[in-house]
Amino acid sequence: MKSKITLKDIARELEVSISTVSKALKNSEEISRDTKEKVQAFARLYNYKPNNIAISLKNKRTKNIGVVIPDIVHHFFTTVIRGIEKYANAKGYNVIVCLSEESFDKEVINMEMLANGSIDGFIMSLSSETQAKKDFNHLKEVMEQGIPVVLFDRITNEIDCDKVIIDDKLGGYLATKKLIEQGKRKIALITTDDYLSVSKARGQGHRKALIDSGLEVDESRILKLPTMEMDEERIRSFFDSIEFDAVLCVNEIFAVFSMRVALEKGLKIPDDVAVIGFTNGLLSKYANPSLTVVAQHGEKMGEISAQMLIDKVESEKEEETFQTKILEPTLVVRDSTIN
Amino acid sequence: MKSKITLKDIARELEVSISTVSKALKNSEEISRDTKEKVQAFARLYNYKPNNIAISLKNKRTKNIGVVIPDIVHHFFTTVIRGIEKYANAKGYNVIVCLSEESFDKEVINMEMLANGSIDGFIMSLSSETQAKKDFNHLKEVMEQGIPVVLFDRITNEIDCDKVIIDDKLGGYLATKKLIEQGKRKIALITTDDYLSVSKARGQGHRKALIDSGLEVDESRILKLPTMEMDEERIRSFFDSIEFDAVLCVNEIFAVFSMRVALEKGLKIPDDVAVIGFTNGLLSKYANPSLTVVAQHGEKMGEISAQMLIDKVESEKEEETFQTKILEPTLVVRDSTIN
DNA sequence: TATCAACACGAAACCGTTTTCGTTAAACAC
DNA sequence: GTGTTTAACGAAAACGGTTTCGTGTTGATA
Numbered sequence: 001m002k003s004k005i006t007l008k009d010i011a012r013e014l015e016v017s018i019s020t021v022s023k024a025l026k027n028s029e030e031i032s033r034d035t036k037e038k039v040q041a042f043a044r045l046y047n048y049k050p051n052n053i054a055i056s057l058k059n060k061r062t063k064n065i066g067v068v069i070p071d072i073v074h075h076f077f078t079t080v081i082r083g084i085e086k087y088a089n090a091k092g093y094n095v096i097v098c099l100s101e102e103s104f105d106k107e108v109i110n111m112e113m114l115a116n117g118s119i120d121g122f123i124m125s126l127s128s129e130t131q132a133k134k135d136f137n138h139l140k141e142v143m144e145q146g147i148p149v150v151l152f153d154r155i156t157n158e159i160d161c162d163k164v165i166i167d168d169k170l171g172g173y174l175a176t177k178k179l180i181e182q183g184k185r186k187i188a189l190i191t192t193d194d195y196l197s198v199s200k201a202r203g204q205g206h207r208k209a210l211i212d213s214g215l216e217v218d219e220s221r222i223l224k225l226p227t228m229e230m231d232e233e234r235i236r237s238f239f240d241s242i243e244f245d246a247v248l249c250v251n252e253i254f255a256v257f258s259m260r261v262a263l264e265k266g267l268k269i270p271d272d273v274a275v276i277g278f279t280n281g282l283l284s285k286y287a288n289p290s291l292t293v294v295a296q297h298g299e300k301m302g303e304i305s306a307q308m309l310i311d312k313v314e315s316e317k318e319e320e321t322f323q324t325k326i327l328e329p330t331l332v333v334r335d336s337t338i339n
Numbered sequence: 340m341k342s343k344i345t346l347k348d349i350a351r352e353l354e355v356s357i358s359t360v361s362k363a364l365k366n367s368e369e370i371s372r373d374t375k376e377k378v379q380a381f382a383r384l385y386n387y388k389p390n391n392i393a394i395s396l397k398n399k400r401t402k403n404i405g406v407v408i409p410d411i412v413h414h415f416f417t418t419v420i421r422g423i424e425k426y427a428n429a430k431g432y433n434v435i436v437c438l439s440e441e442s443f444d445k446e447v448i449n450m451e452m453l454a455n456g457s458i459d460g461f462i463m464s465l466s467s468e469t470q471a472k473k474d475f476n477h478l479k480e481v482m483e484q485g486i487p488v489v490l491f492d493r494i495t496n497e498i499d500c501d502k503v504i505i506d507d508k509l510g511g512y513l514a515t516k517k518l519i520e521q522g523k524r525k526i527a528l529i530t531t532d533d534y535l536s537v538s539k540a541r542g543q544g545h546r547k548a549l550i551d552s553g554l555e556v557d558e559s560r561i562l563k564l565p566t567m568e569m570d571e572e573r574i575r576s577f578f579d580s581i582e583f584d585a586v587l588c589v590n591e592i593f594a595v596f597s598m599r600v601a602l603e604k605g606l607k608i609p610d611d612v613a614v615i616g617f618t619n620g621l622l623s624k625y626a627n628p629s630l631t632v633v634a635q636h637g638e639k640m641g642e643i644s645a646q647m648l649i650d651k652v653e654s655e656k657e658e659e660t661f662q663t664k665i666l667e668p669t670l671v672v673r674d675s676t677i678n
Numbered sequence: 679t680a681t682c683a684a685c686a687c688g689a690a691a692c693c694g695t696t697t698t699c700g701t702t703a704a705a706c707a708c
Numbered sequence: 709g710t711g712t713t714t715a716a717c718g719a720a721a722a723c724g725g726t727t728t729c730g731t732g733t734t735g736a737t738a
Contacts, residue, residue: 003484003485004455004456004484006693006694006695007694007695008694016717016718017717017718017719018694018695018718018719019696019697019717019718019719019720020716020717020718022695022696022697023696023697023717026696029715030715030716030717031716031717032715032716032717035716035717049451049454049455050455050694050695051396051455051456051693051694051695052455052456052457053392053395053396053401053456053457053693053694053695054396054456054693054694054695054696054723055694055695055696056392056695056723057390057392057393057396057693057694057695057722057723057724057725058694058695058696058697058722058723059695059696059723060723062392064435064457072411072417072420072421072424073414073417073418073421074417075412075621078411078412078413078417079412081411081436082411082412082438085411085436085437085438086438089437089438089449092452094435094437094452094453094457095435095436095437096403096433096434096435096436097420097424097434097435097436098424098428098433098434099421099424099425099428110428112388113431113433114433115388116343116388116389116390116391117343117390117391117392117393117724118391118392118403118433145342145343146342253621253625256625256627257625259627260625260627263627281621282414282592282620282621282622283621283622283625286592286595286596286599286622286626287625287626287627288595288598288599288602288626288627289627345723345724345725346724346725347724347725355687355688356687356688356689357688357689357724357725357726358687358688358689358690358726358727358728359686359687359688361725361726361727362687362726362727365726369685369686369687370686370687371685371686371687374686374687389724389725390723390724390725392723392724392725393693393723393724393725393726394724394725394726395693396692396693396694396695396723396724396725397692397693397724397725397726397727398693398725398726399693456694
């Protein structure tokens with residue numbers, strides 16, 4: 001096991017000072033041709049690589065970015081991570097992923113853990129508990145320490161920072177309009193409690209589309225589950241309790257499951273019941289029938305988040321100007337609606 | 340913006356030395372009660388947290404582990420990450436995720452980037468290009484530097500290190516046996532080229548099951564795609580070219596798509612065609628009909644990998660004993676087979 | 679009163695870099 | 709021969725901690 005070689009080792013071997021070695025490796029003007037060649041050759045030979053930690057300590061930059069998300073076993077978040085990773089990697093940054101698992105406490109602990117020098121900035125999506133609790137002190141604290149934060153998807157208005165979201169209200173609107181256009185009038189909505197920012201916005205869009213089309217908003221056709229967790233029981237009994245000819249769901253799992261329930265009831269998709277979900281994941285593509293969805297463009301979102309964060313990290317200025325990027329959702333039409 | 344407070348700041352403020360502050364915060368016996376209380380109170384008041392980077396530099400431990408995987412938008416890998424993250428986090432470690440995107444070069448670059456002090460060890464699954472190329476020098480190099488490596492799922496025998504895999508051969512065997520038990524005789528196999536270690540093993544298990552049951556191995560019923568990428572064309576024409584009453588696929592996407600093709604042909608599942616896939620993901624659970632799969636227990640795999648790695652990292656001994664943990668796959672029976 | 683241990687604390691080295699600011703010797707001008 | 713410039717290099721501080729090894733003071737002991 002040949003352990004890593006340091007500047008000191010090279011200096012000792014070549015009988016020059018550490019500073020000379022450091023400068024020689026950076027091709028400094030100060031150092032003579034001869035010495036530079038000698039040092040560089042030696043370094044190459046022994047495969048010298050500077051120690052990242054030492055460099056981080058010196059210039060107070062880690063080239064790491066922290067990503068805190070509620071869940072990773074979720075198509076949308078993985079696409080975001082992929083987008084972040086791509087952009088960050090191209091810029092020489094590493095991505096540290098932490099999972100809050102929808103828990104406020106874990107979110108706080110993770111952030112504290114990373115905020116002590118491990119990272120240059122945060123990209124995050126709030127846990128449901130945090131959104132419900134409306135306690136954002138952990139965010140305020142890291143920002144006060146001068147650590148930039150970019151919030152994506154699940155955001156809050158109570159914190160002033162860069163944000164990237166999709167226009168969820170528009171997404172809900174587009175989806176509902178689509179169903180209405182197909183002649184559907186009894187549109188059910190399966191969503192979560194309003195504390196989840198995205199669900200709330202999607203619900204608003206849904207409502208707006210109904211009203212714009214002169215339709216009544218029938219609250220009994222709206223099922224609000226406590227979280228994004230699947231609850232087959234409640235969805236089943238919800239469908240038993242209402243009349244419906246279309247279903248809009250805030251994720252693809254609810255939607256695919258709704259299709260199954262509809263099929264079990266002997267209903268035809270999309271003629272008897274049309275279904276639209278959110279998240280353009282594998283499930284939507286390969287479900288039978290395939291599912292029409294509102295695509296959230298996670299990868300794009302990740303890229304933009306990473307770009308905004310790295311811009312902040314690398315900008316010298318102390319200006320506190322924040323922006324919110326709003327991406328447009330798009331409808332991916334498949335077989336669960338009439339096309 | 341109140342920037343982070345350091346030992347030096349506390350020392351200056353309280354007019355004691357840095358060493359005294361350091362010791363006081365660690366509750367050292369050396370320091371008097373009075374001083375300790377004073378220092379600790381001050382530290383608490385100003386929310387002092389030691390700088391991780393400085394500590395890393397000092398004790399040459401980063402408490403970061405590097406995870407290099409081919410892809411993150413893939414249910415199996417996300418479950419593994421979740422397992423790793425859970426265990427690692429509980430042990431106070433952070434997880435740096437790097438994606439090779441099935442590229443040899445990216446794998447190498449990522450590892451080199453992390454190997455210079457950023458992490459204490461690697462957990463990785465080889466990219467398909469690496470497995471095809473059989474070039475493992477990047478692995479050898481980091482191991483020579485004394486950085487422990489744990490390989491999971493996509494491994495190689497050419498490197499001596501800790502490994503965690505599932506018994507893919509057994510998985511292929513169990514699945515095929517299941518199909519045979521249901522009276523299926525014309526079992527198709529959709530897999531990838533043999534360079535992918537897992538596909539090869541699954542294929543061997545499949546073959547063994549056929550032979551053990553006295554059935555012929557008909558090569559024309561085996562489709563080997565170049566990668567795990569979906570190729571609807573080739574799968575469609577494959578099914579047009581053979582007779583079959585069952586399909587075994589090395590992932591869930593191939594399997595779900597096979598079901599779609601079968602349904603389109605007017606075949607009944609599972610009576611006319613039974614289907615089994617690998618990976619117990621969302622797709623399998625919510626497909627119509629739901630898919631019987633060989634579960635790979637990714638989360639367990641991640642946990643074990645993390646445990647093995649952290650054990651190595653934290654063990655003082657220099658012994659070079661490696662172990663390979665083999666997890667048993669299990670069959671999750673759903674509606675795509677007769678139960 | 680001289681000796682000694684115990685106590686409480688500080689100085690300094692160290693981890694591996696970068697960078698500023700000398701310092702030395704040769705080369706040059708006058 | 710003196711003074712000045714320049715090239716080439718080294719010493720040392722700095723980043724923020726930990727840790728070893730003094731060191732000065734106190735009180736007890738012989």
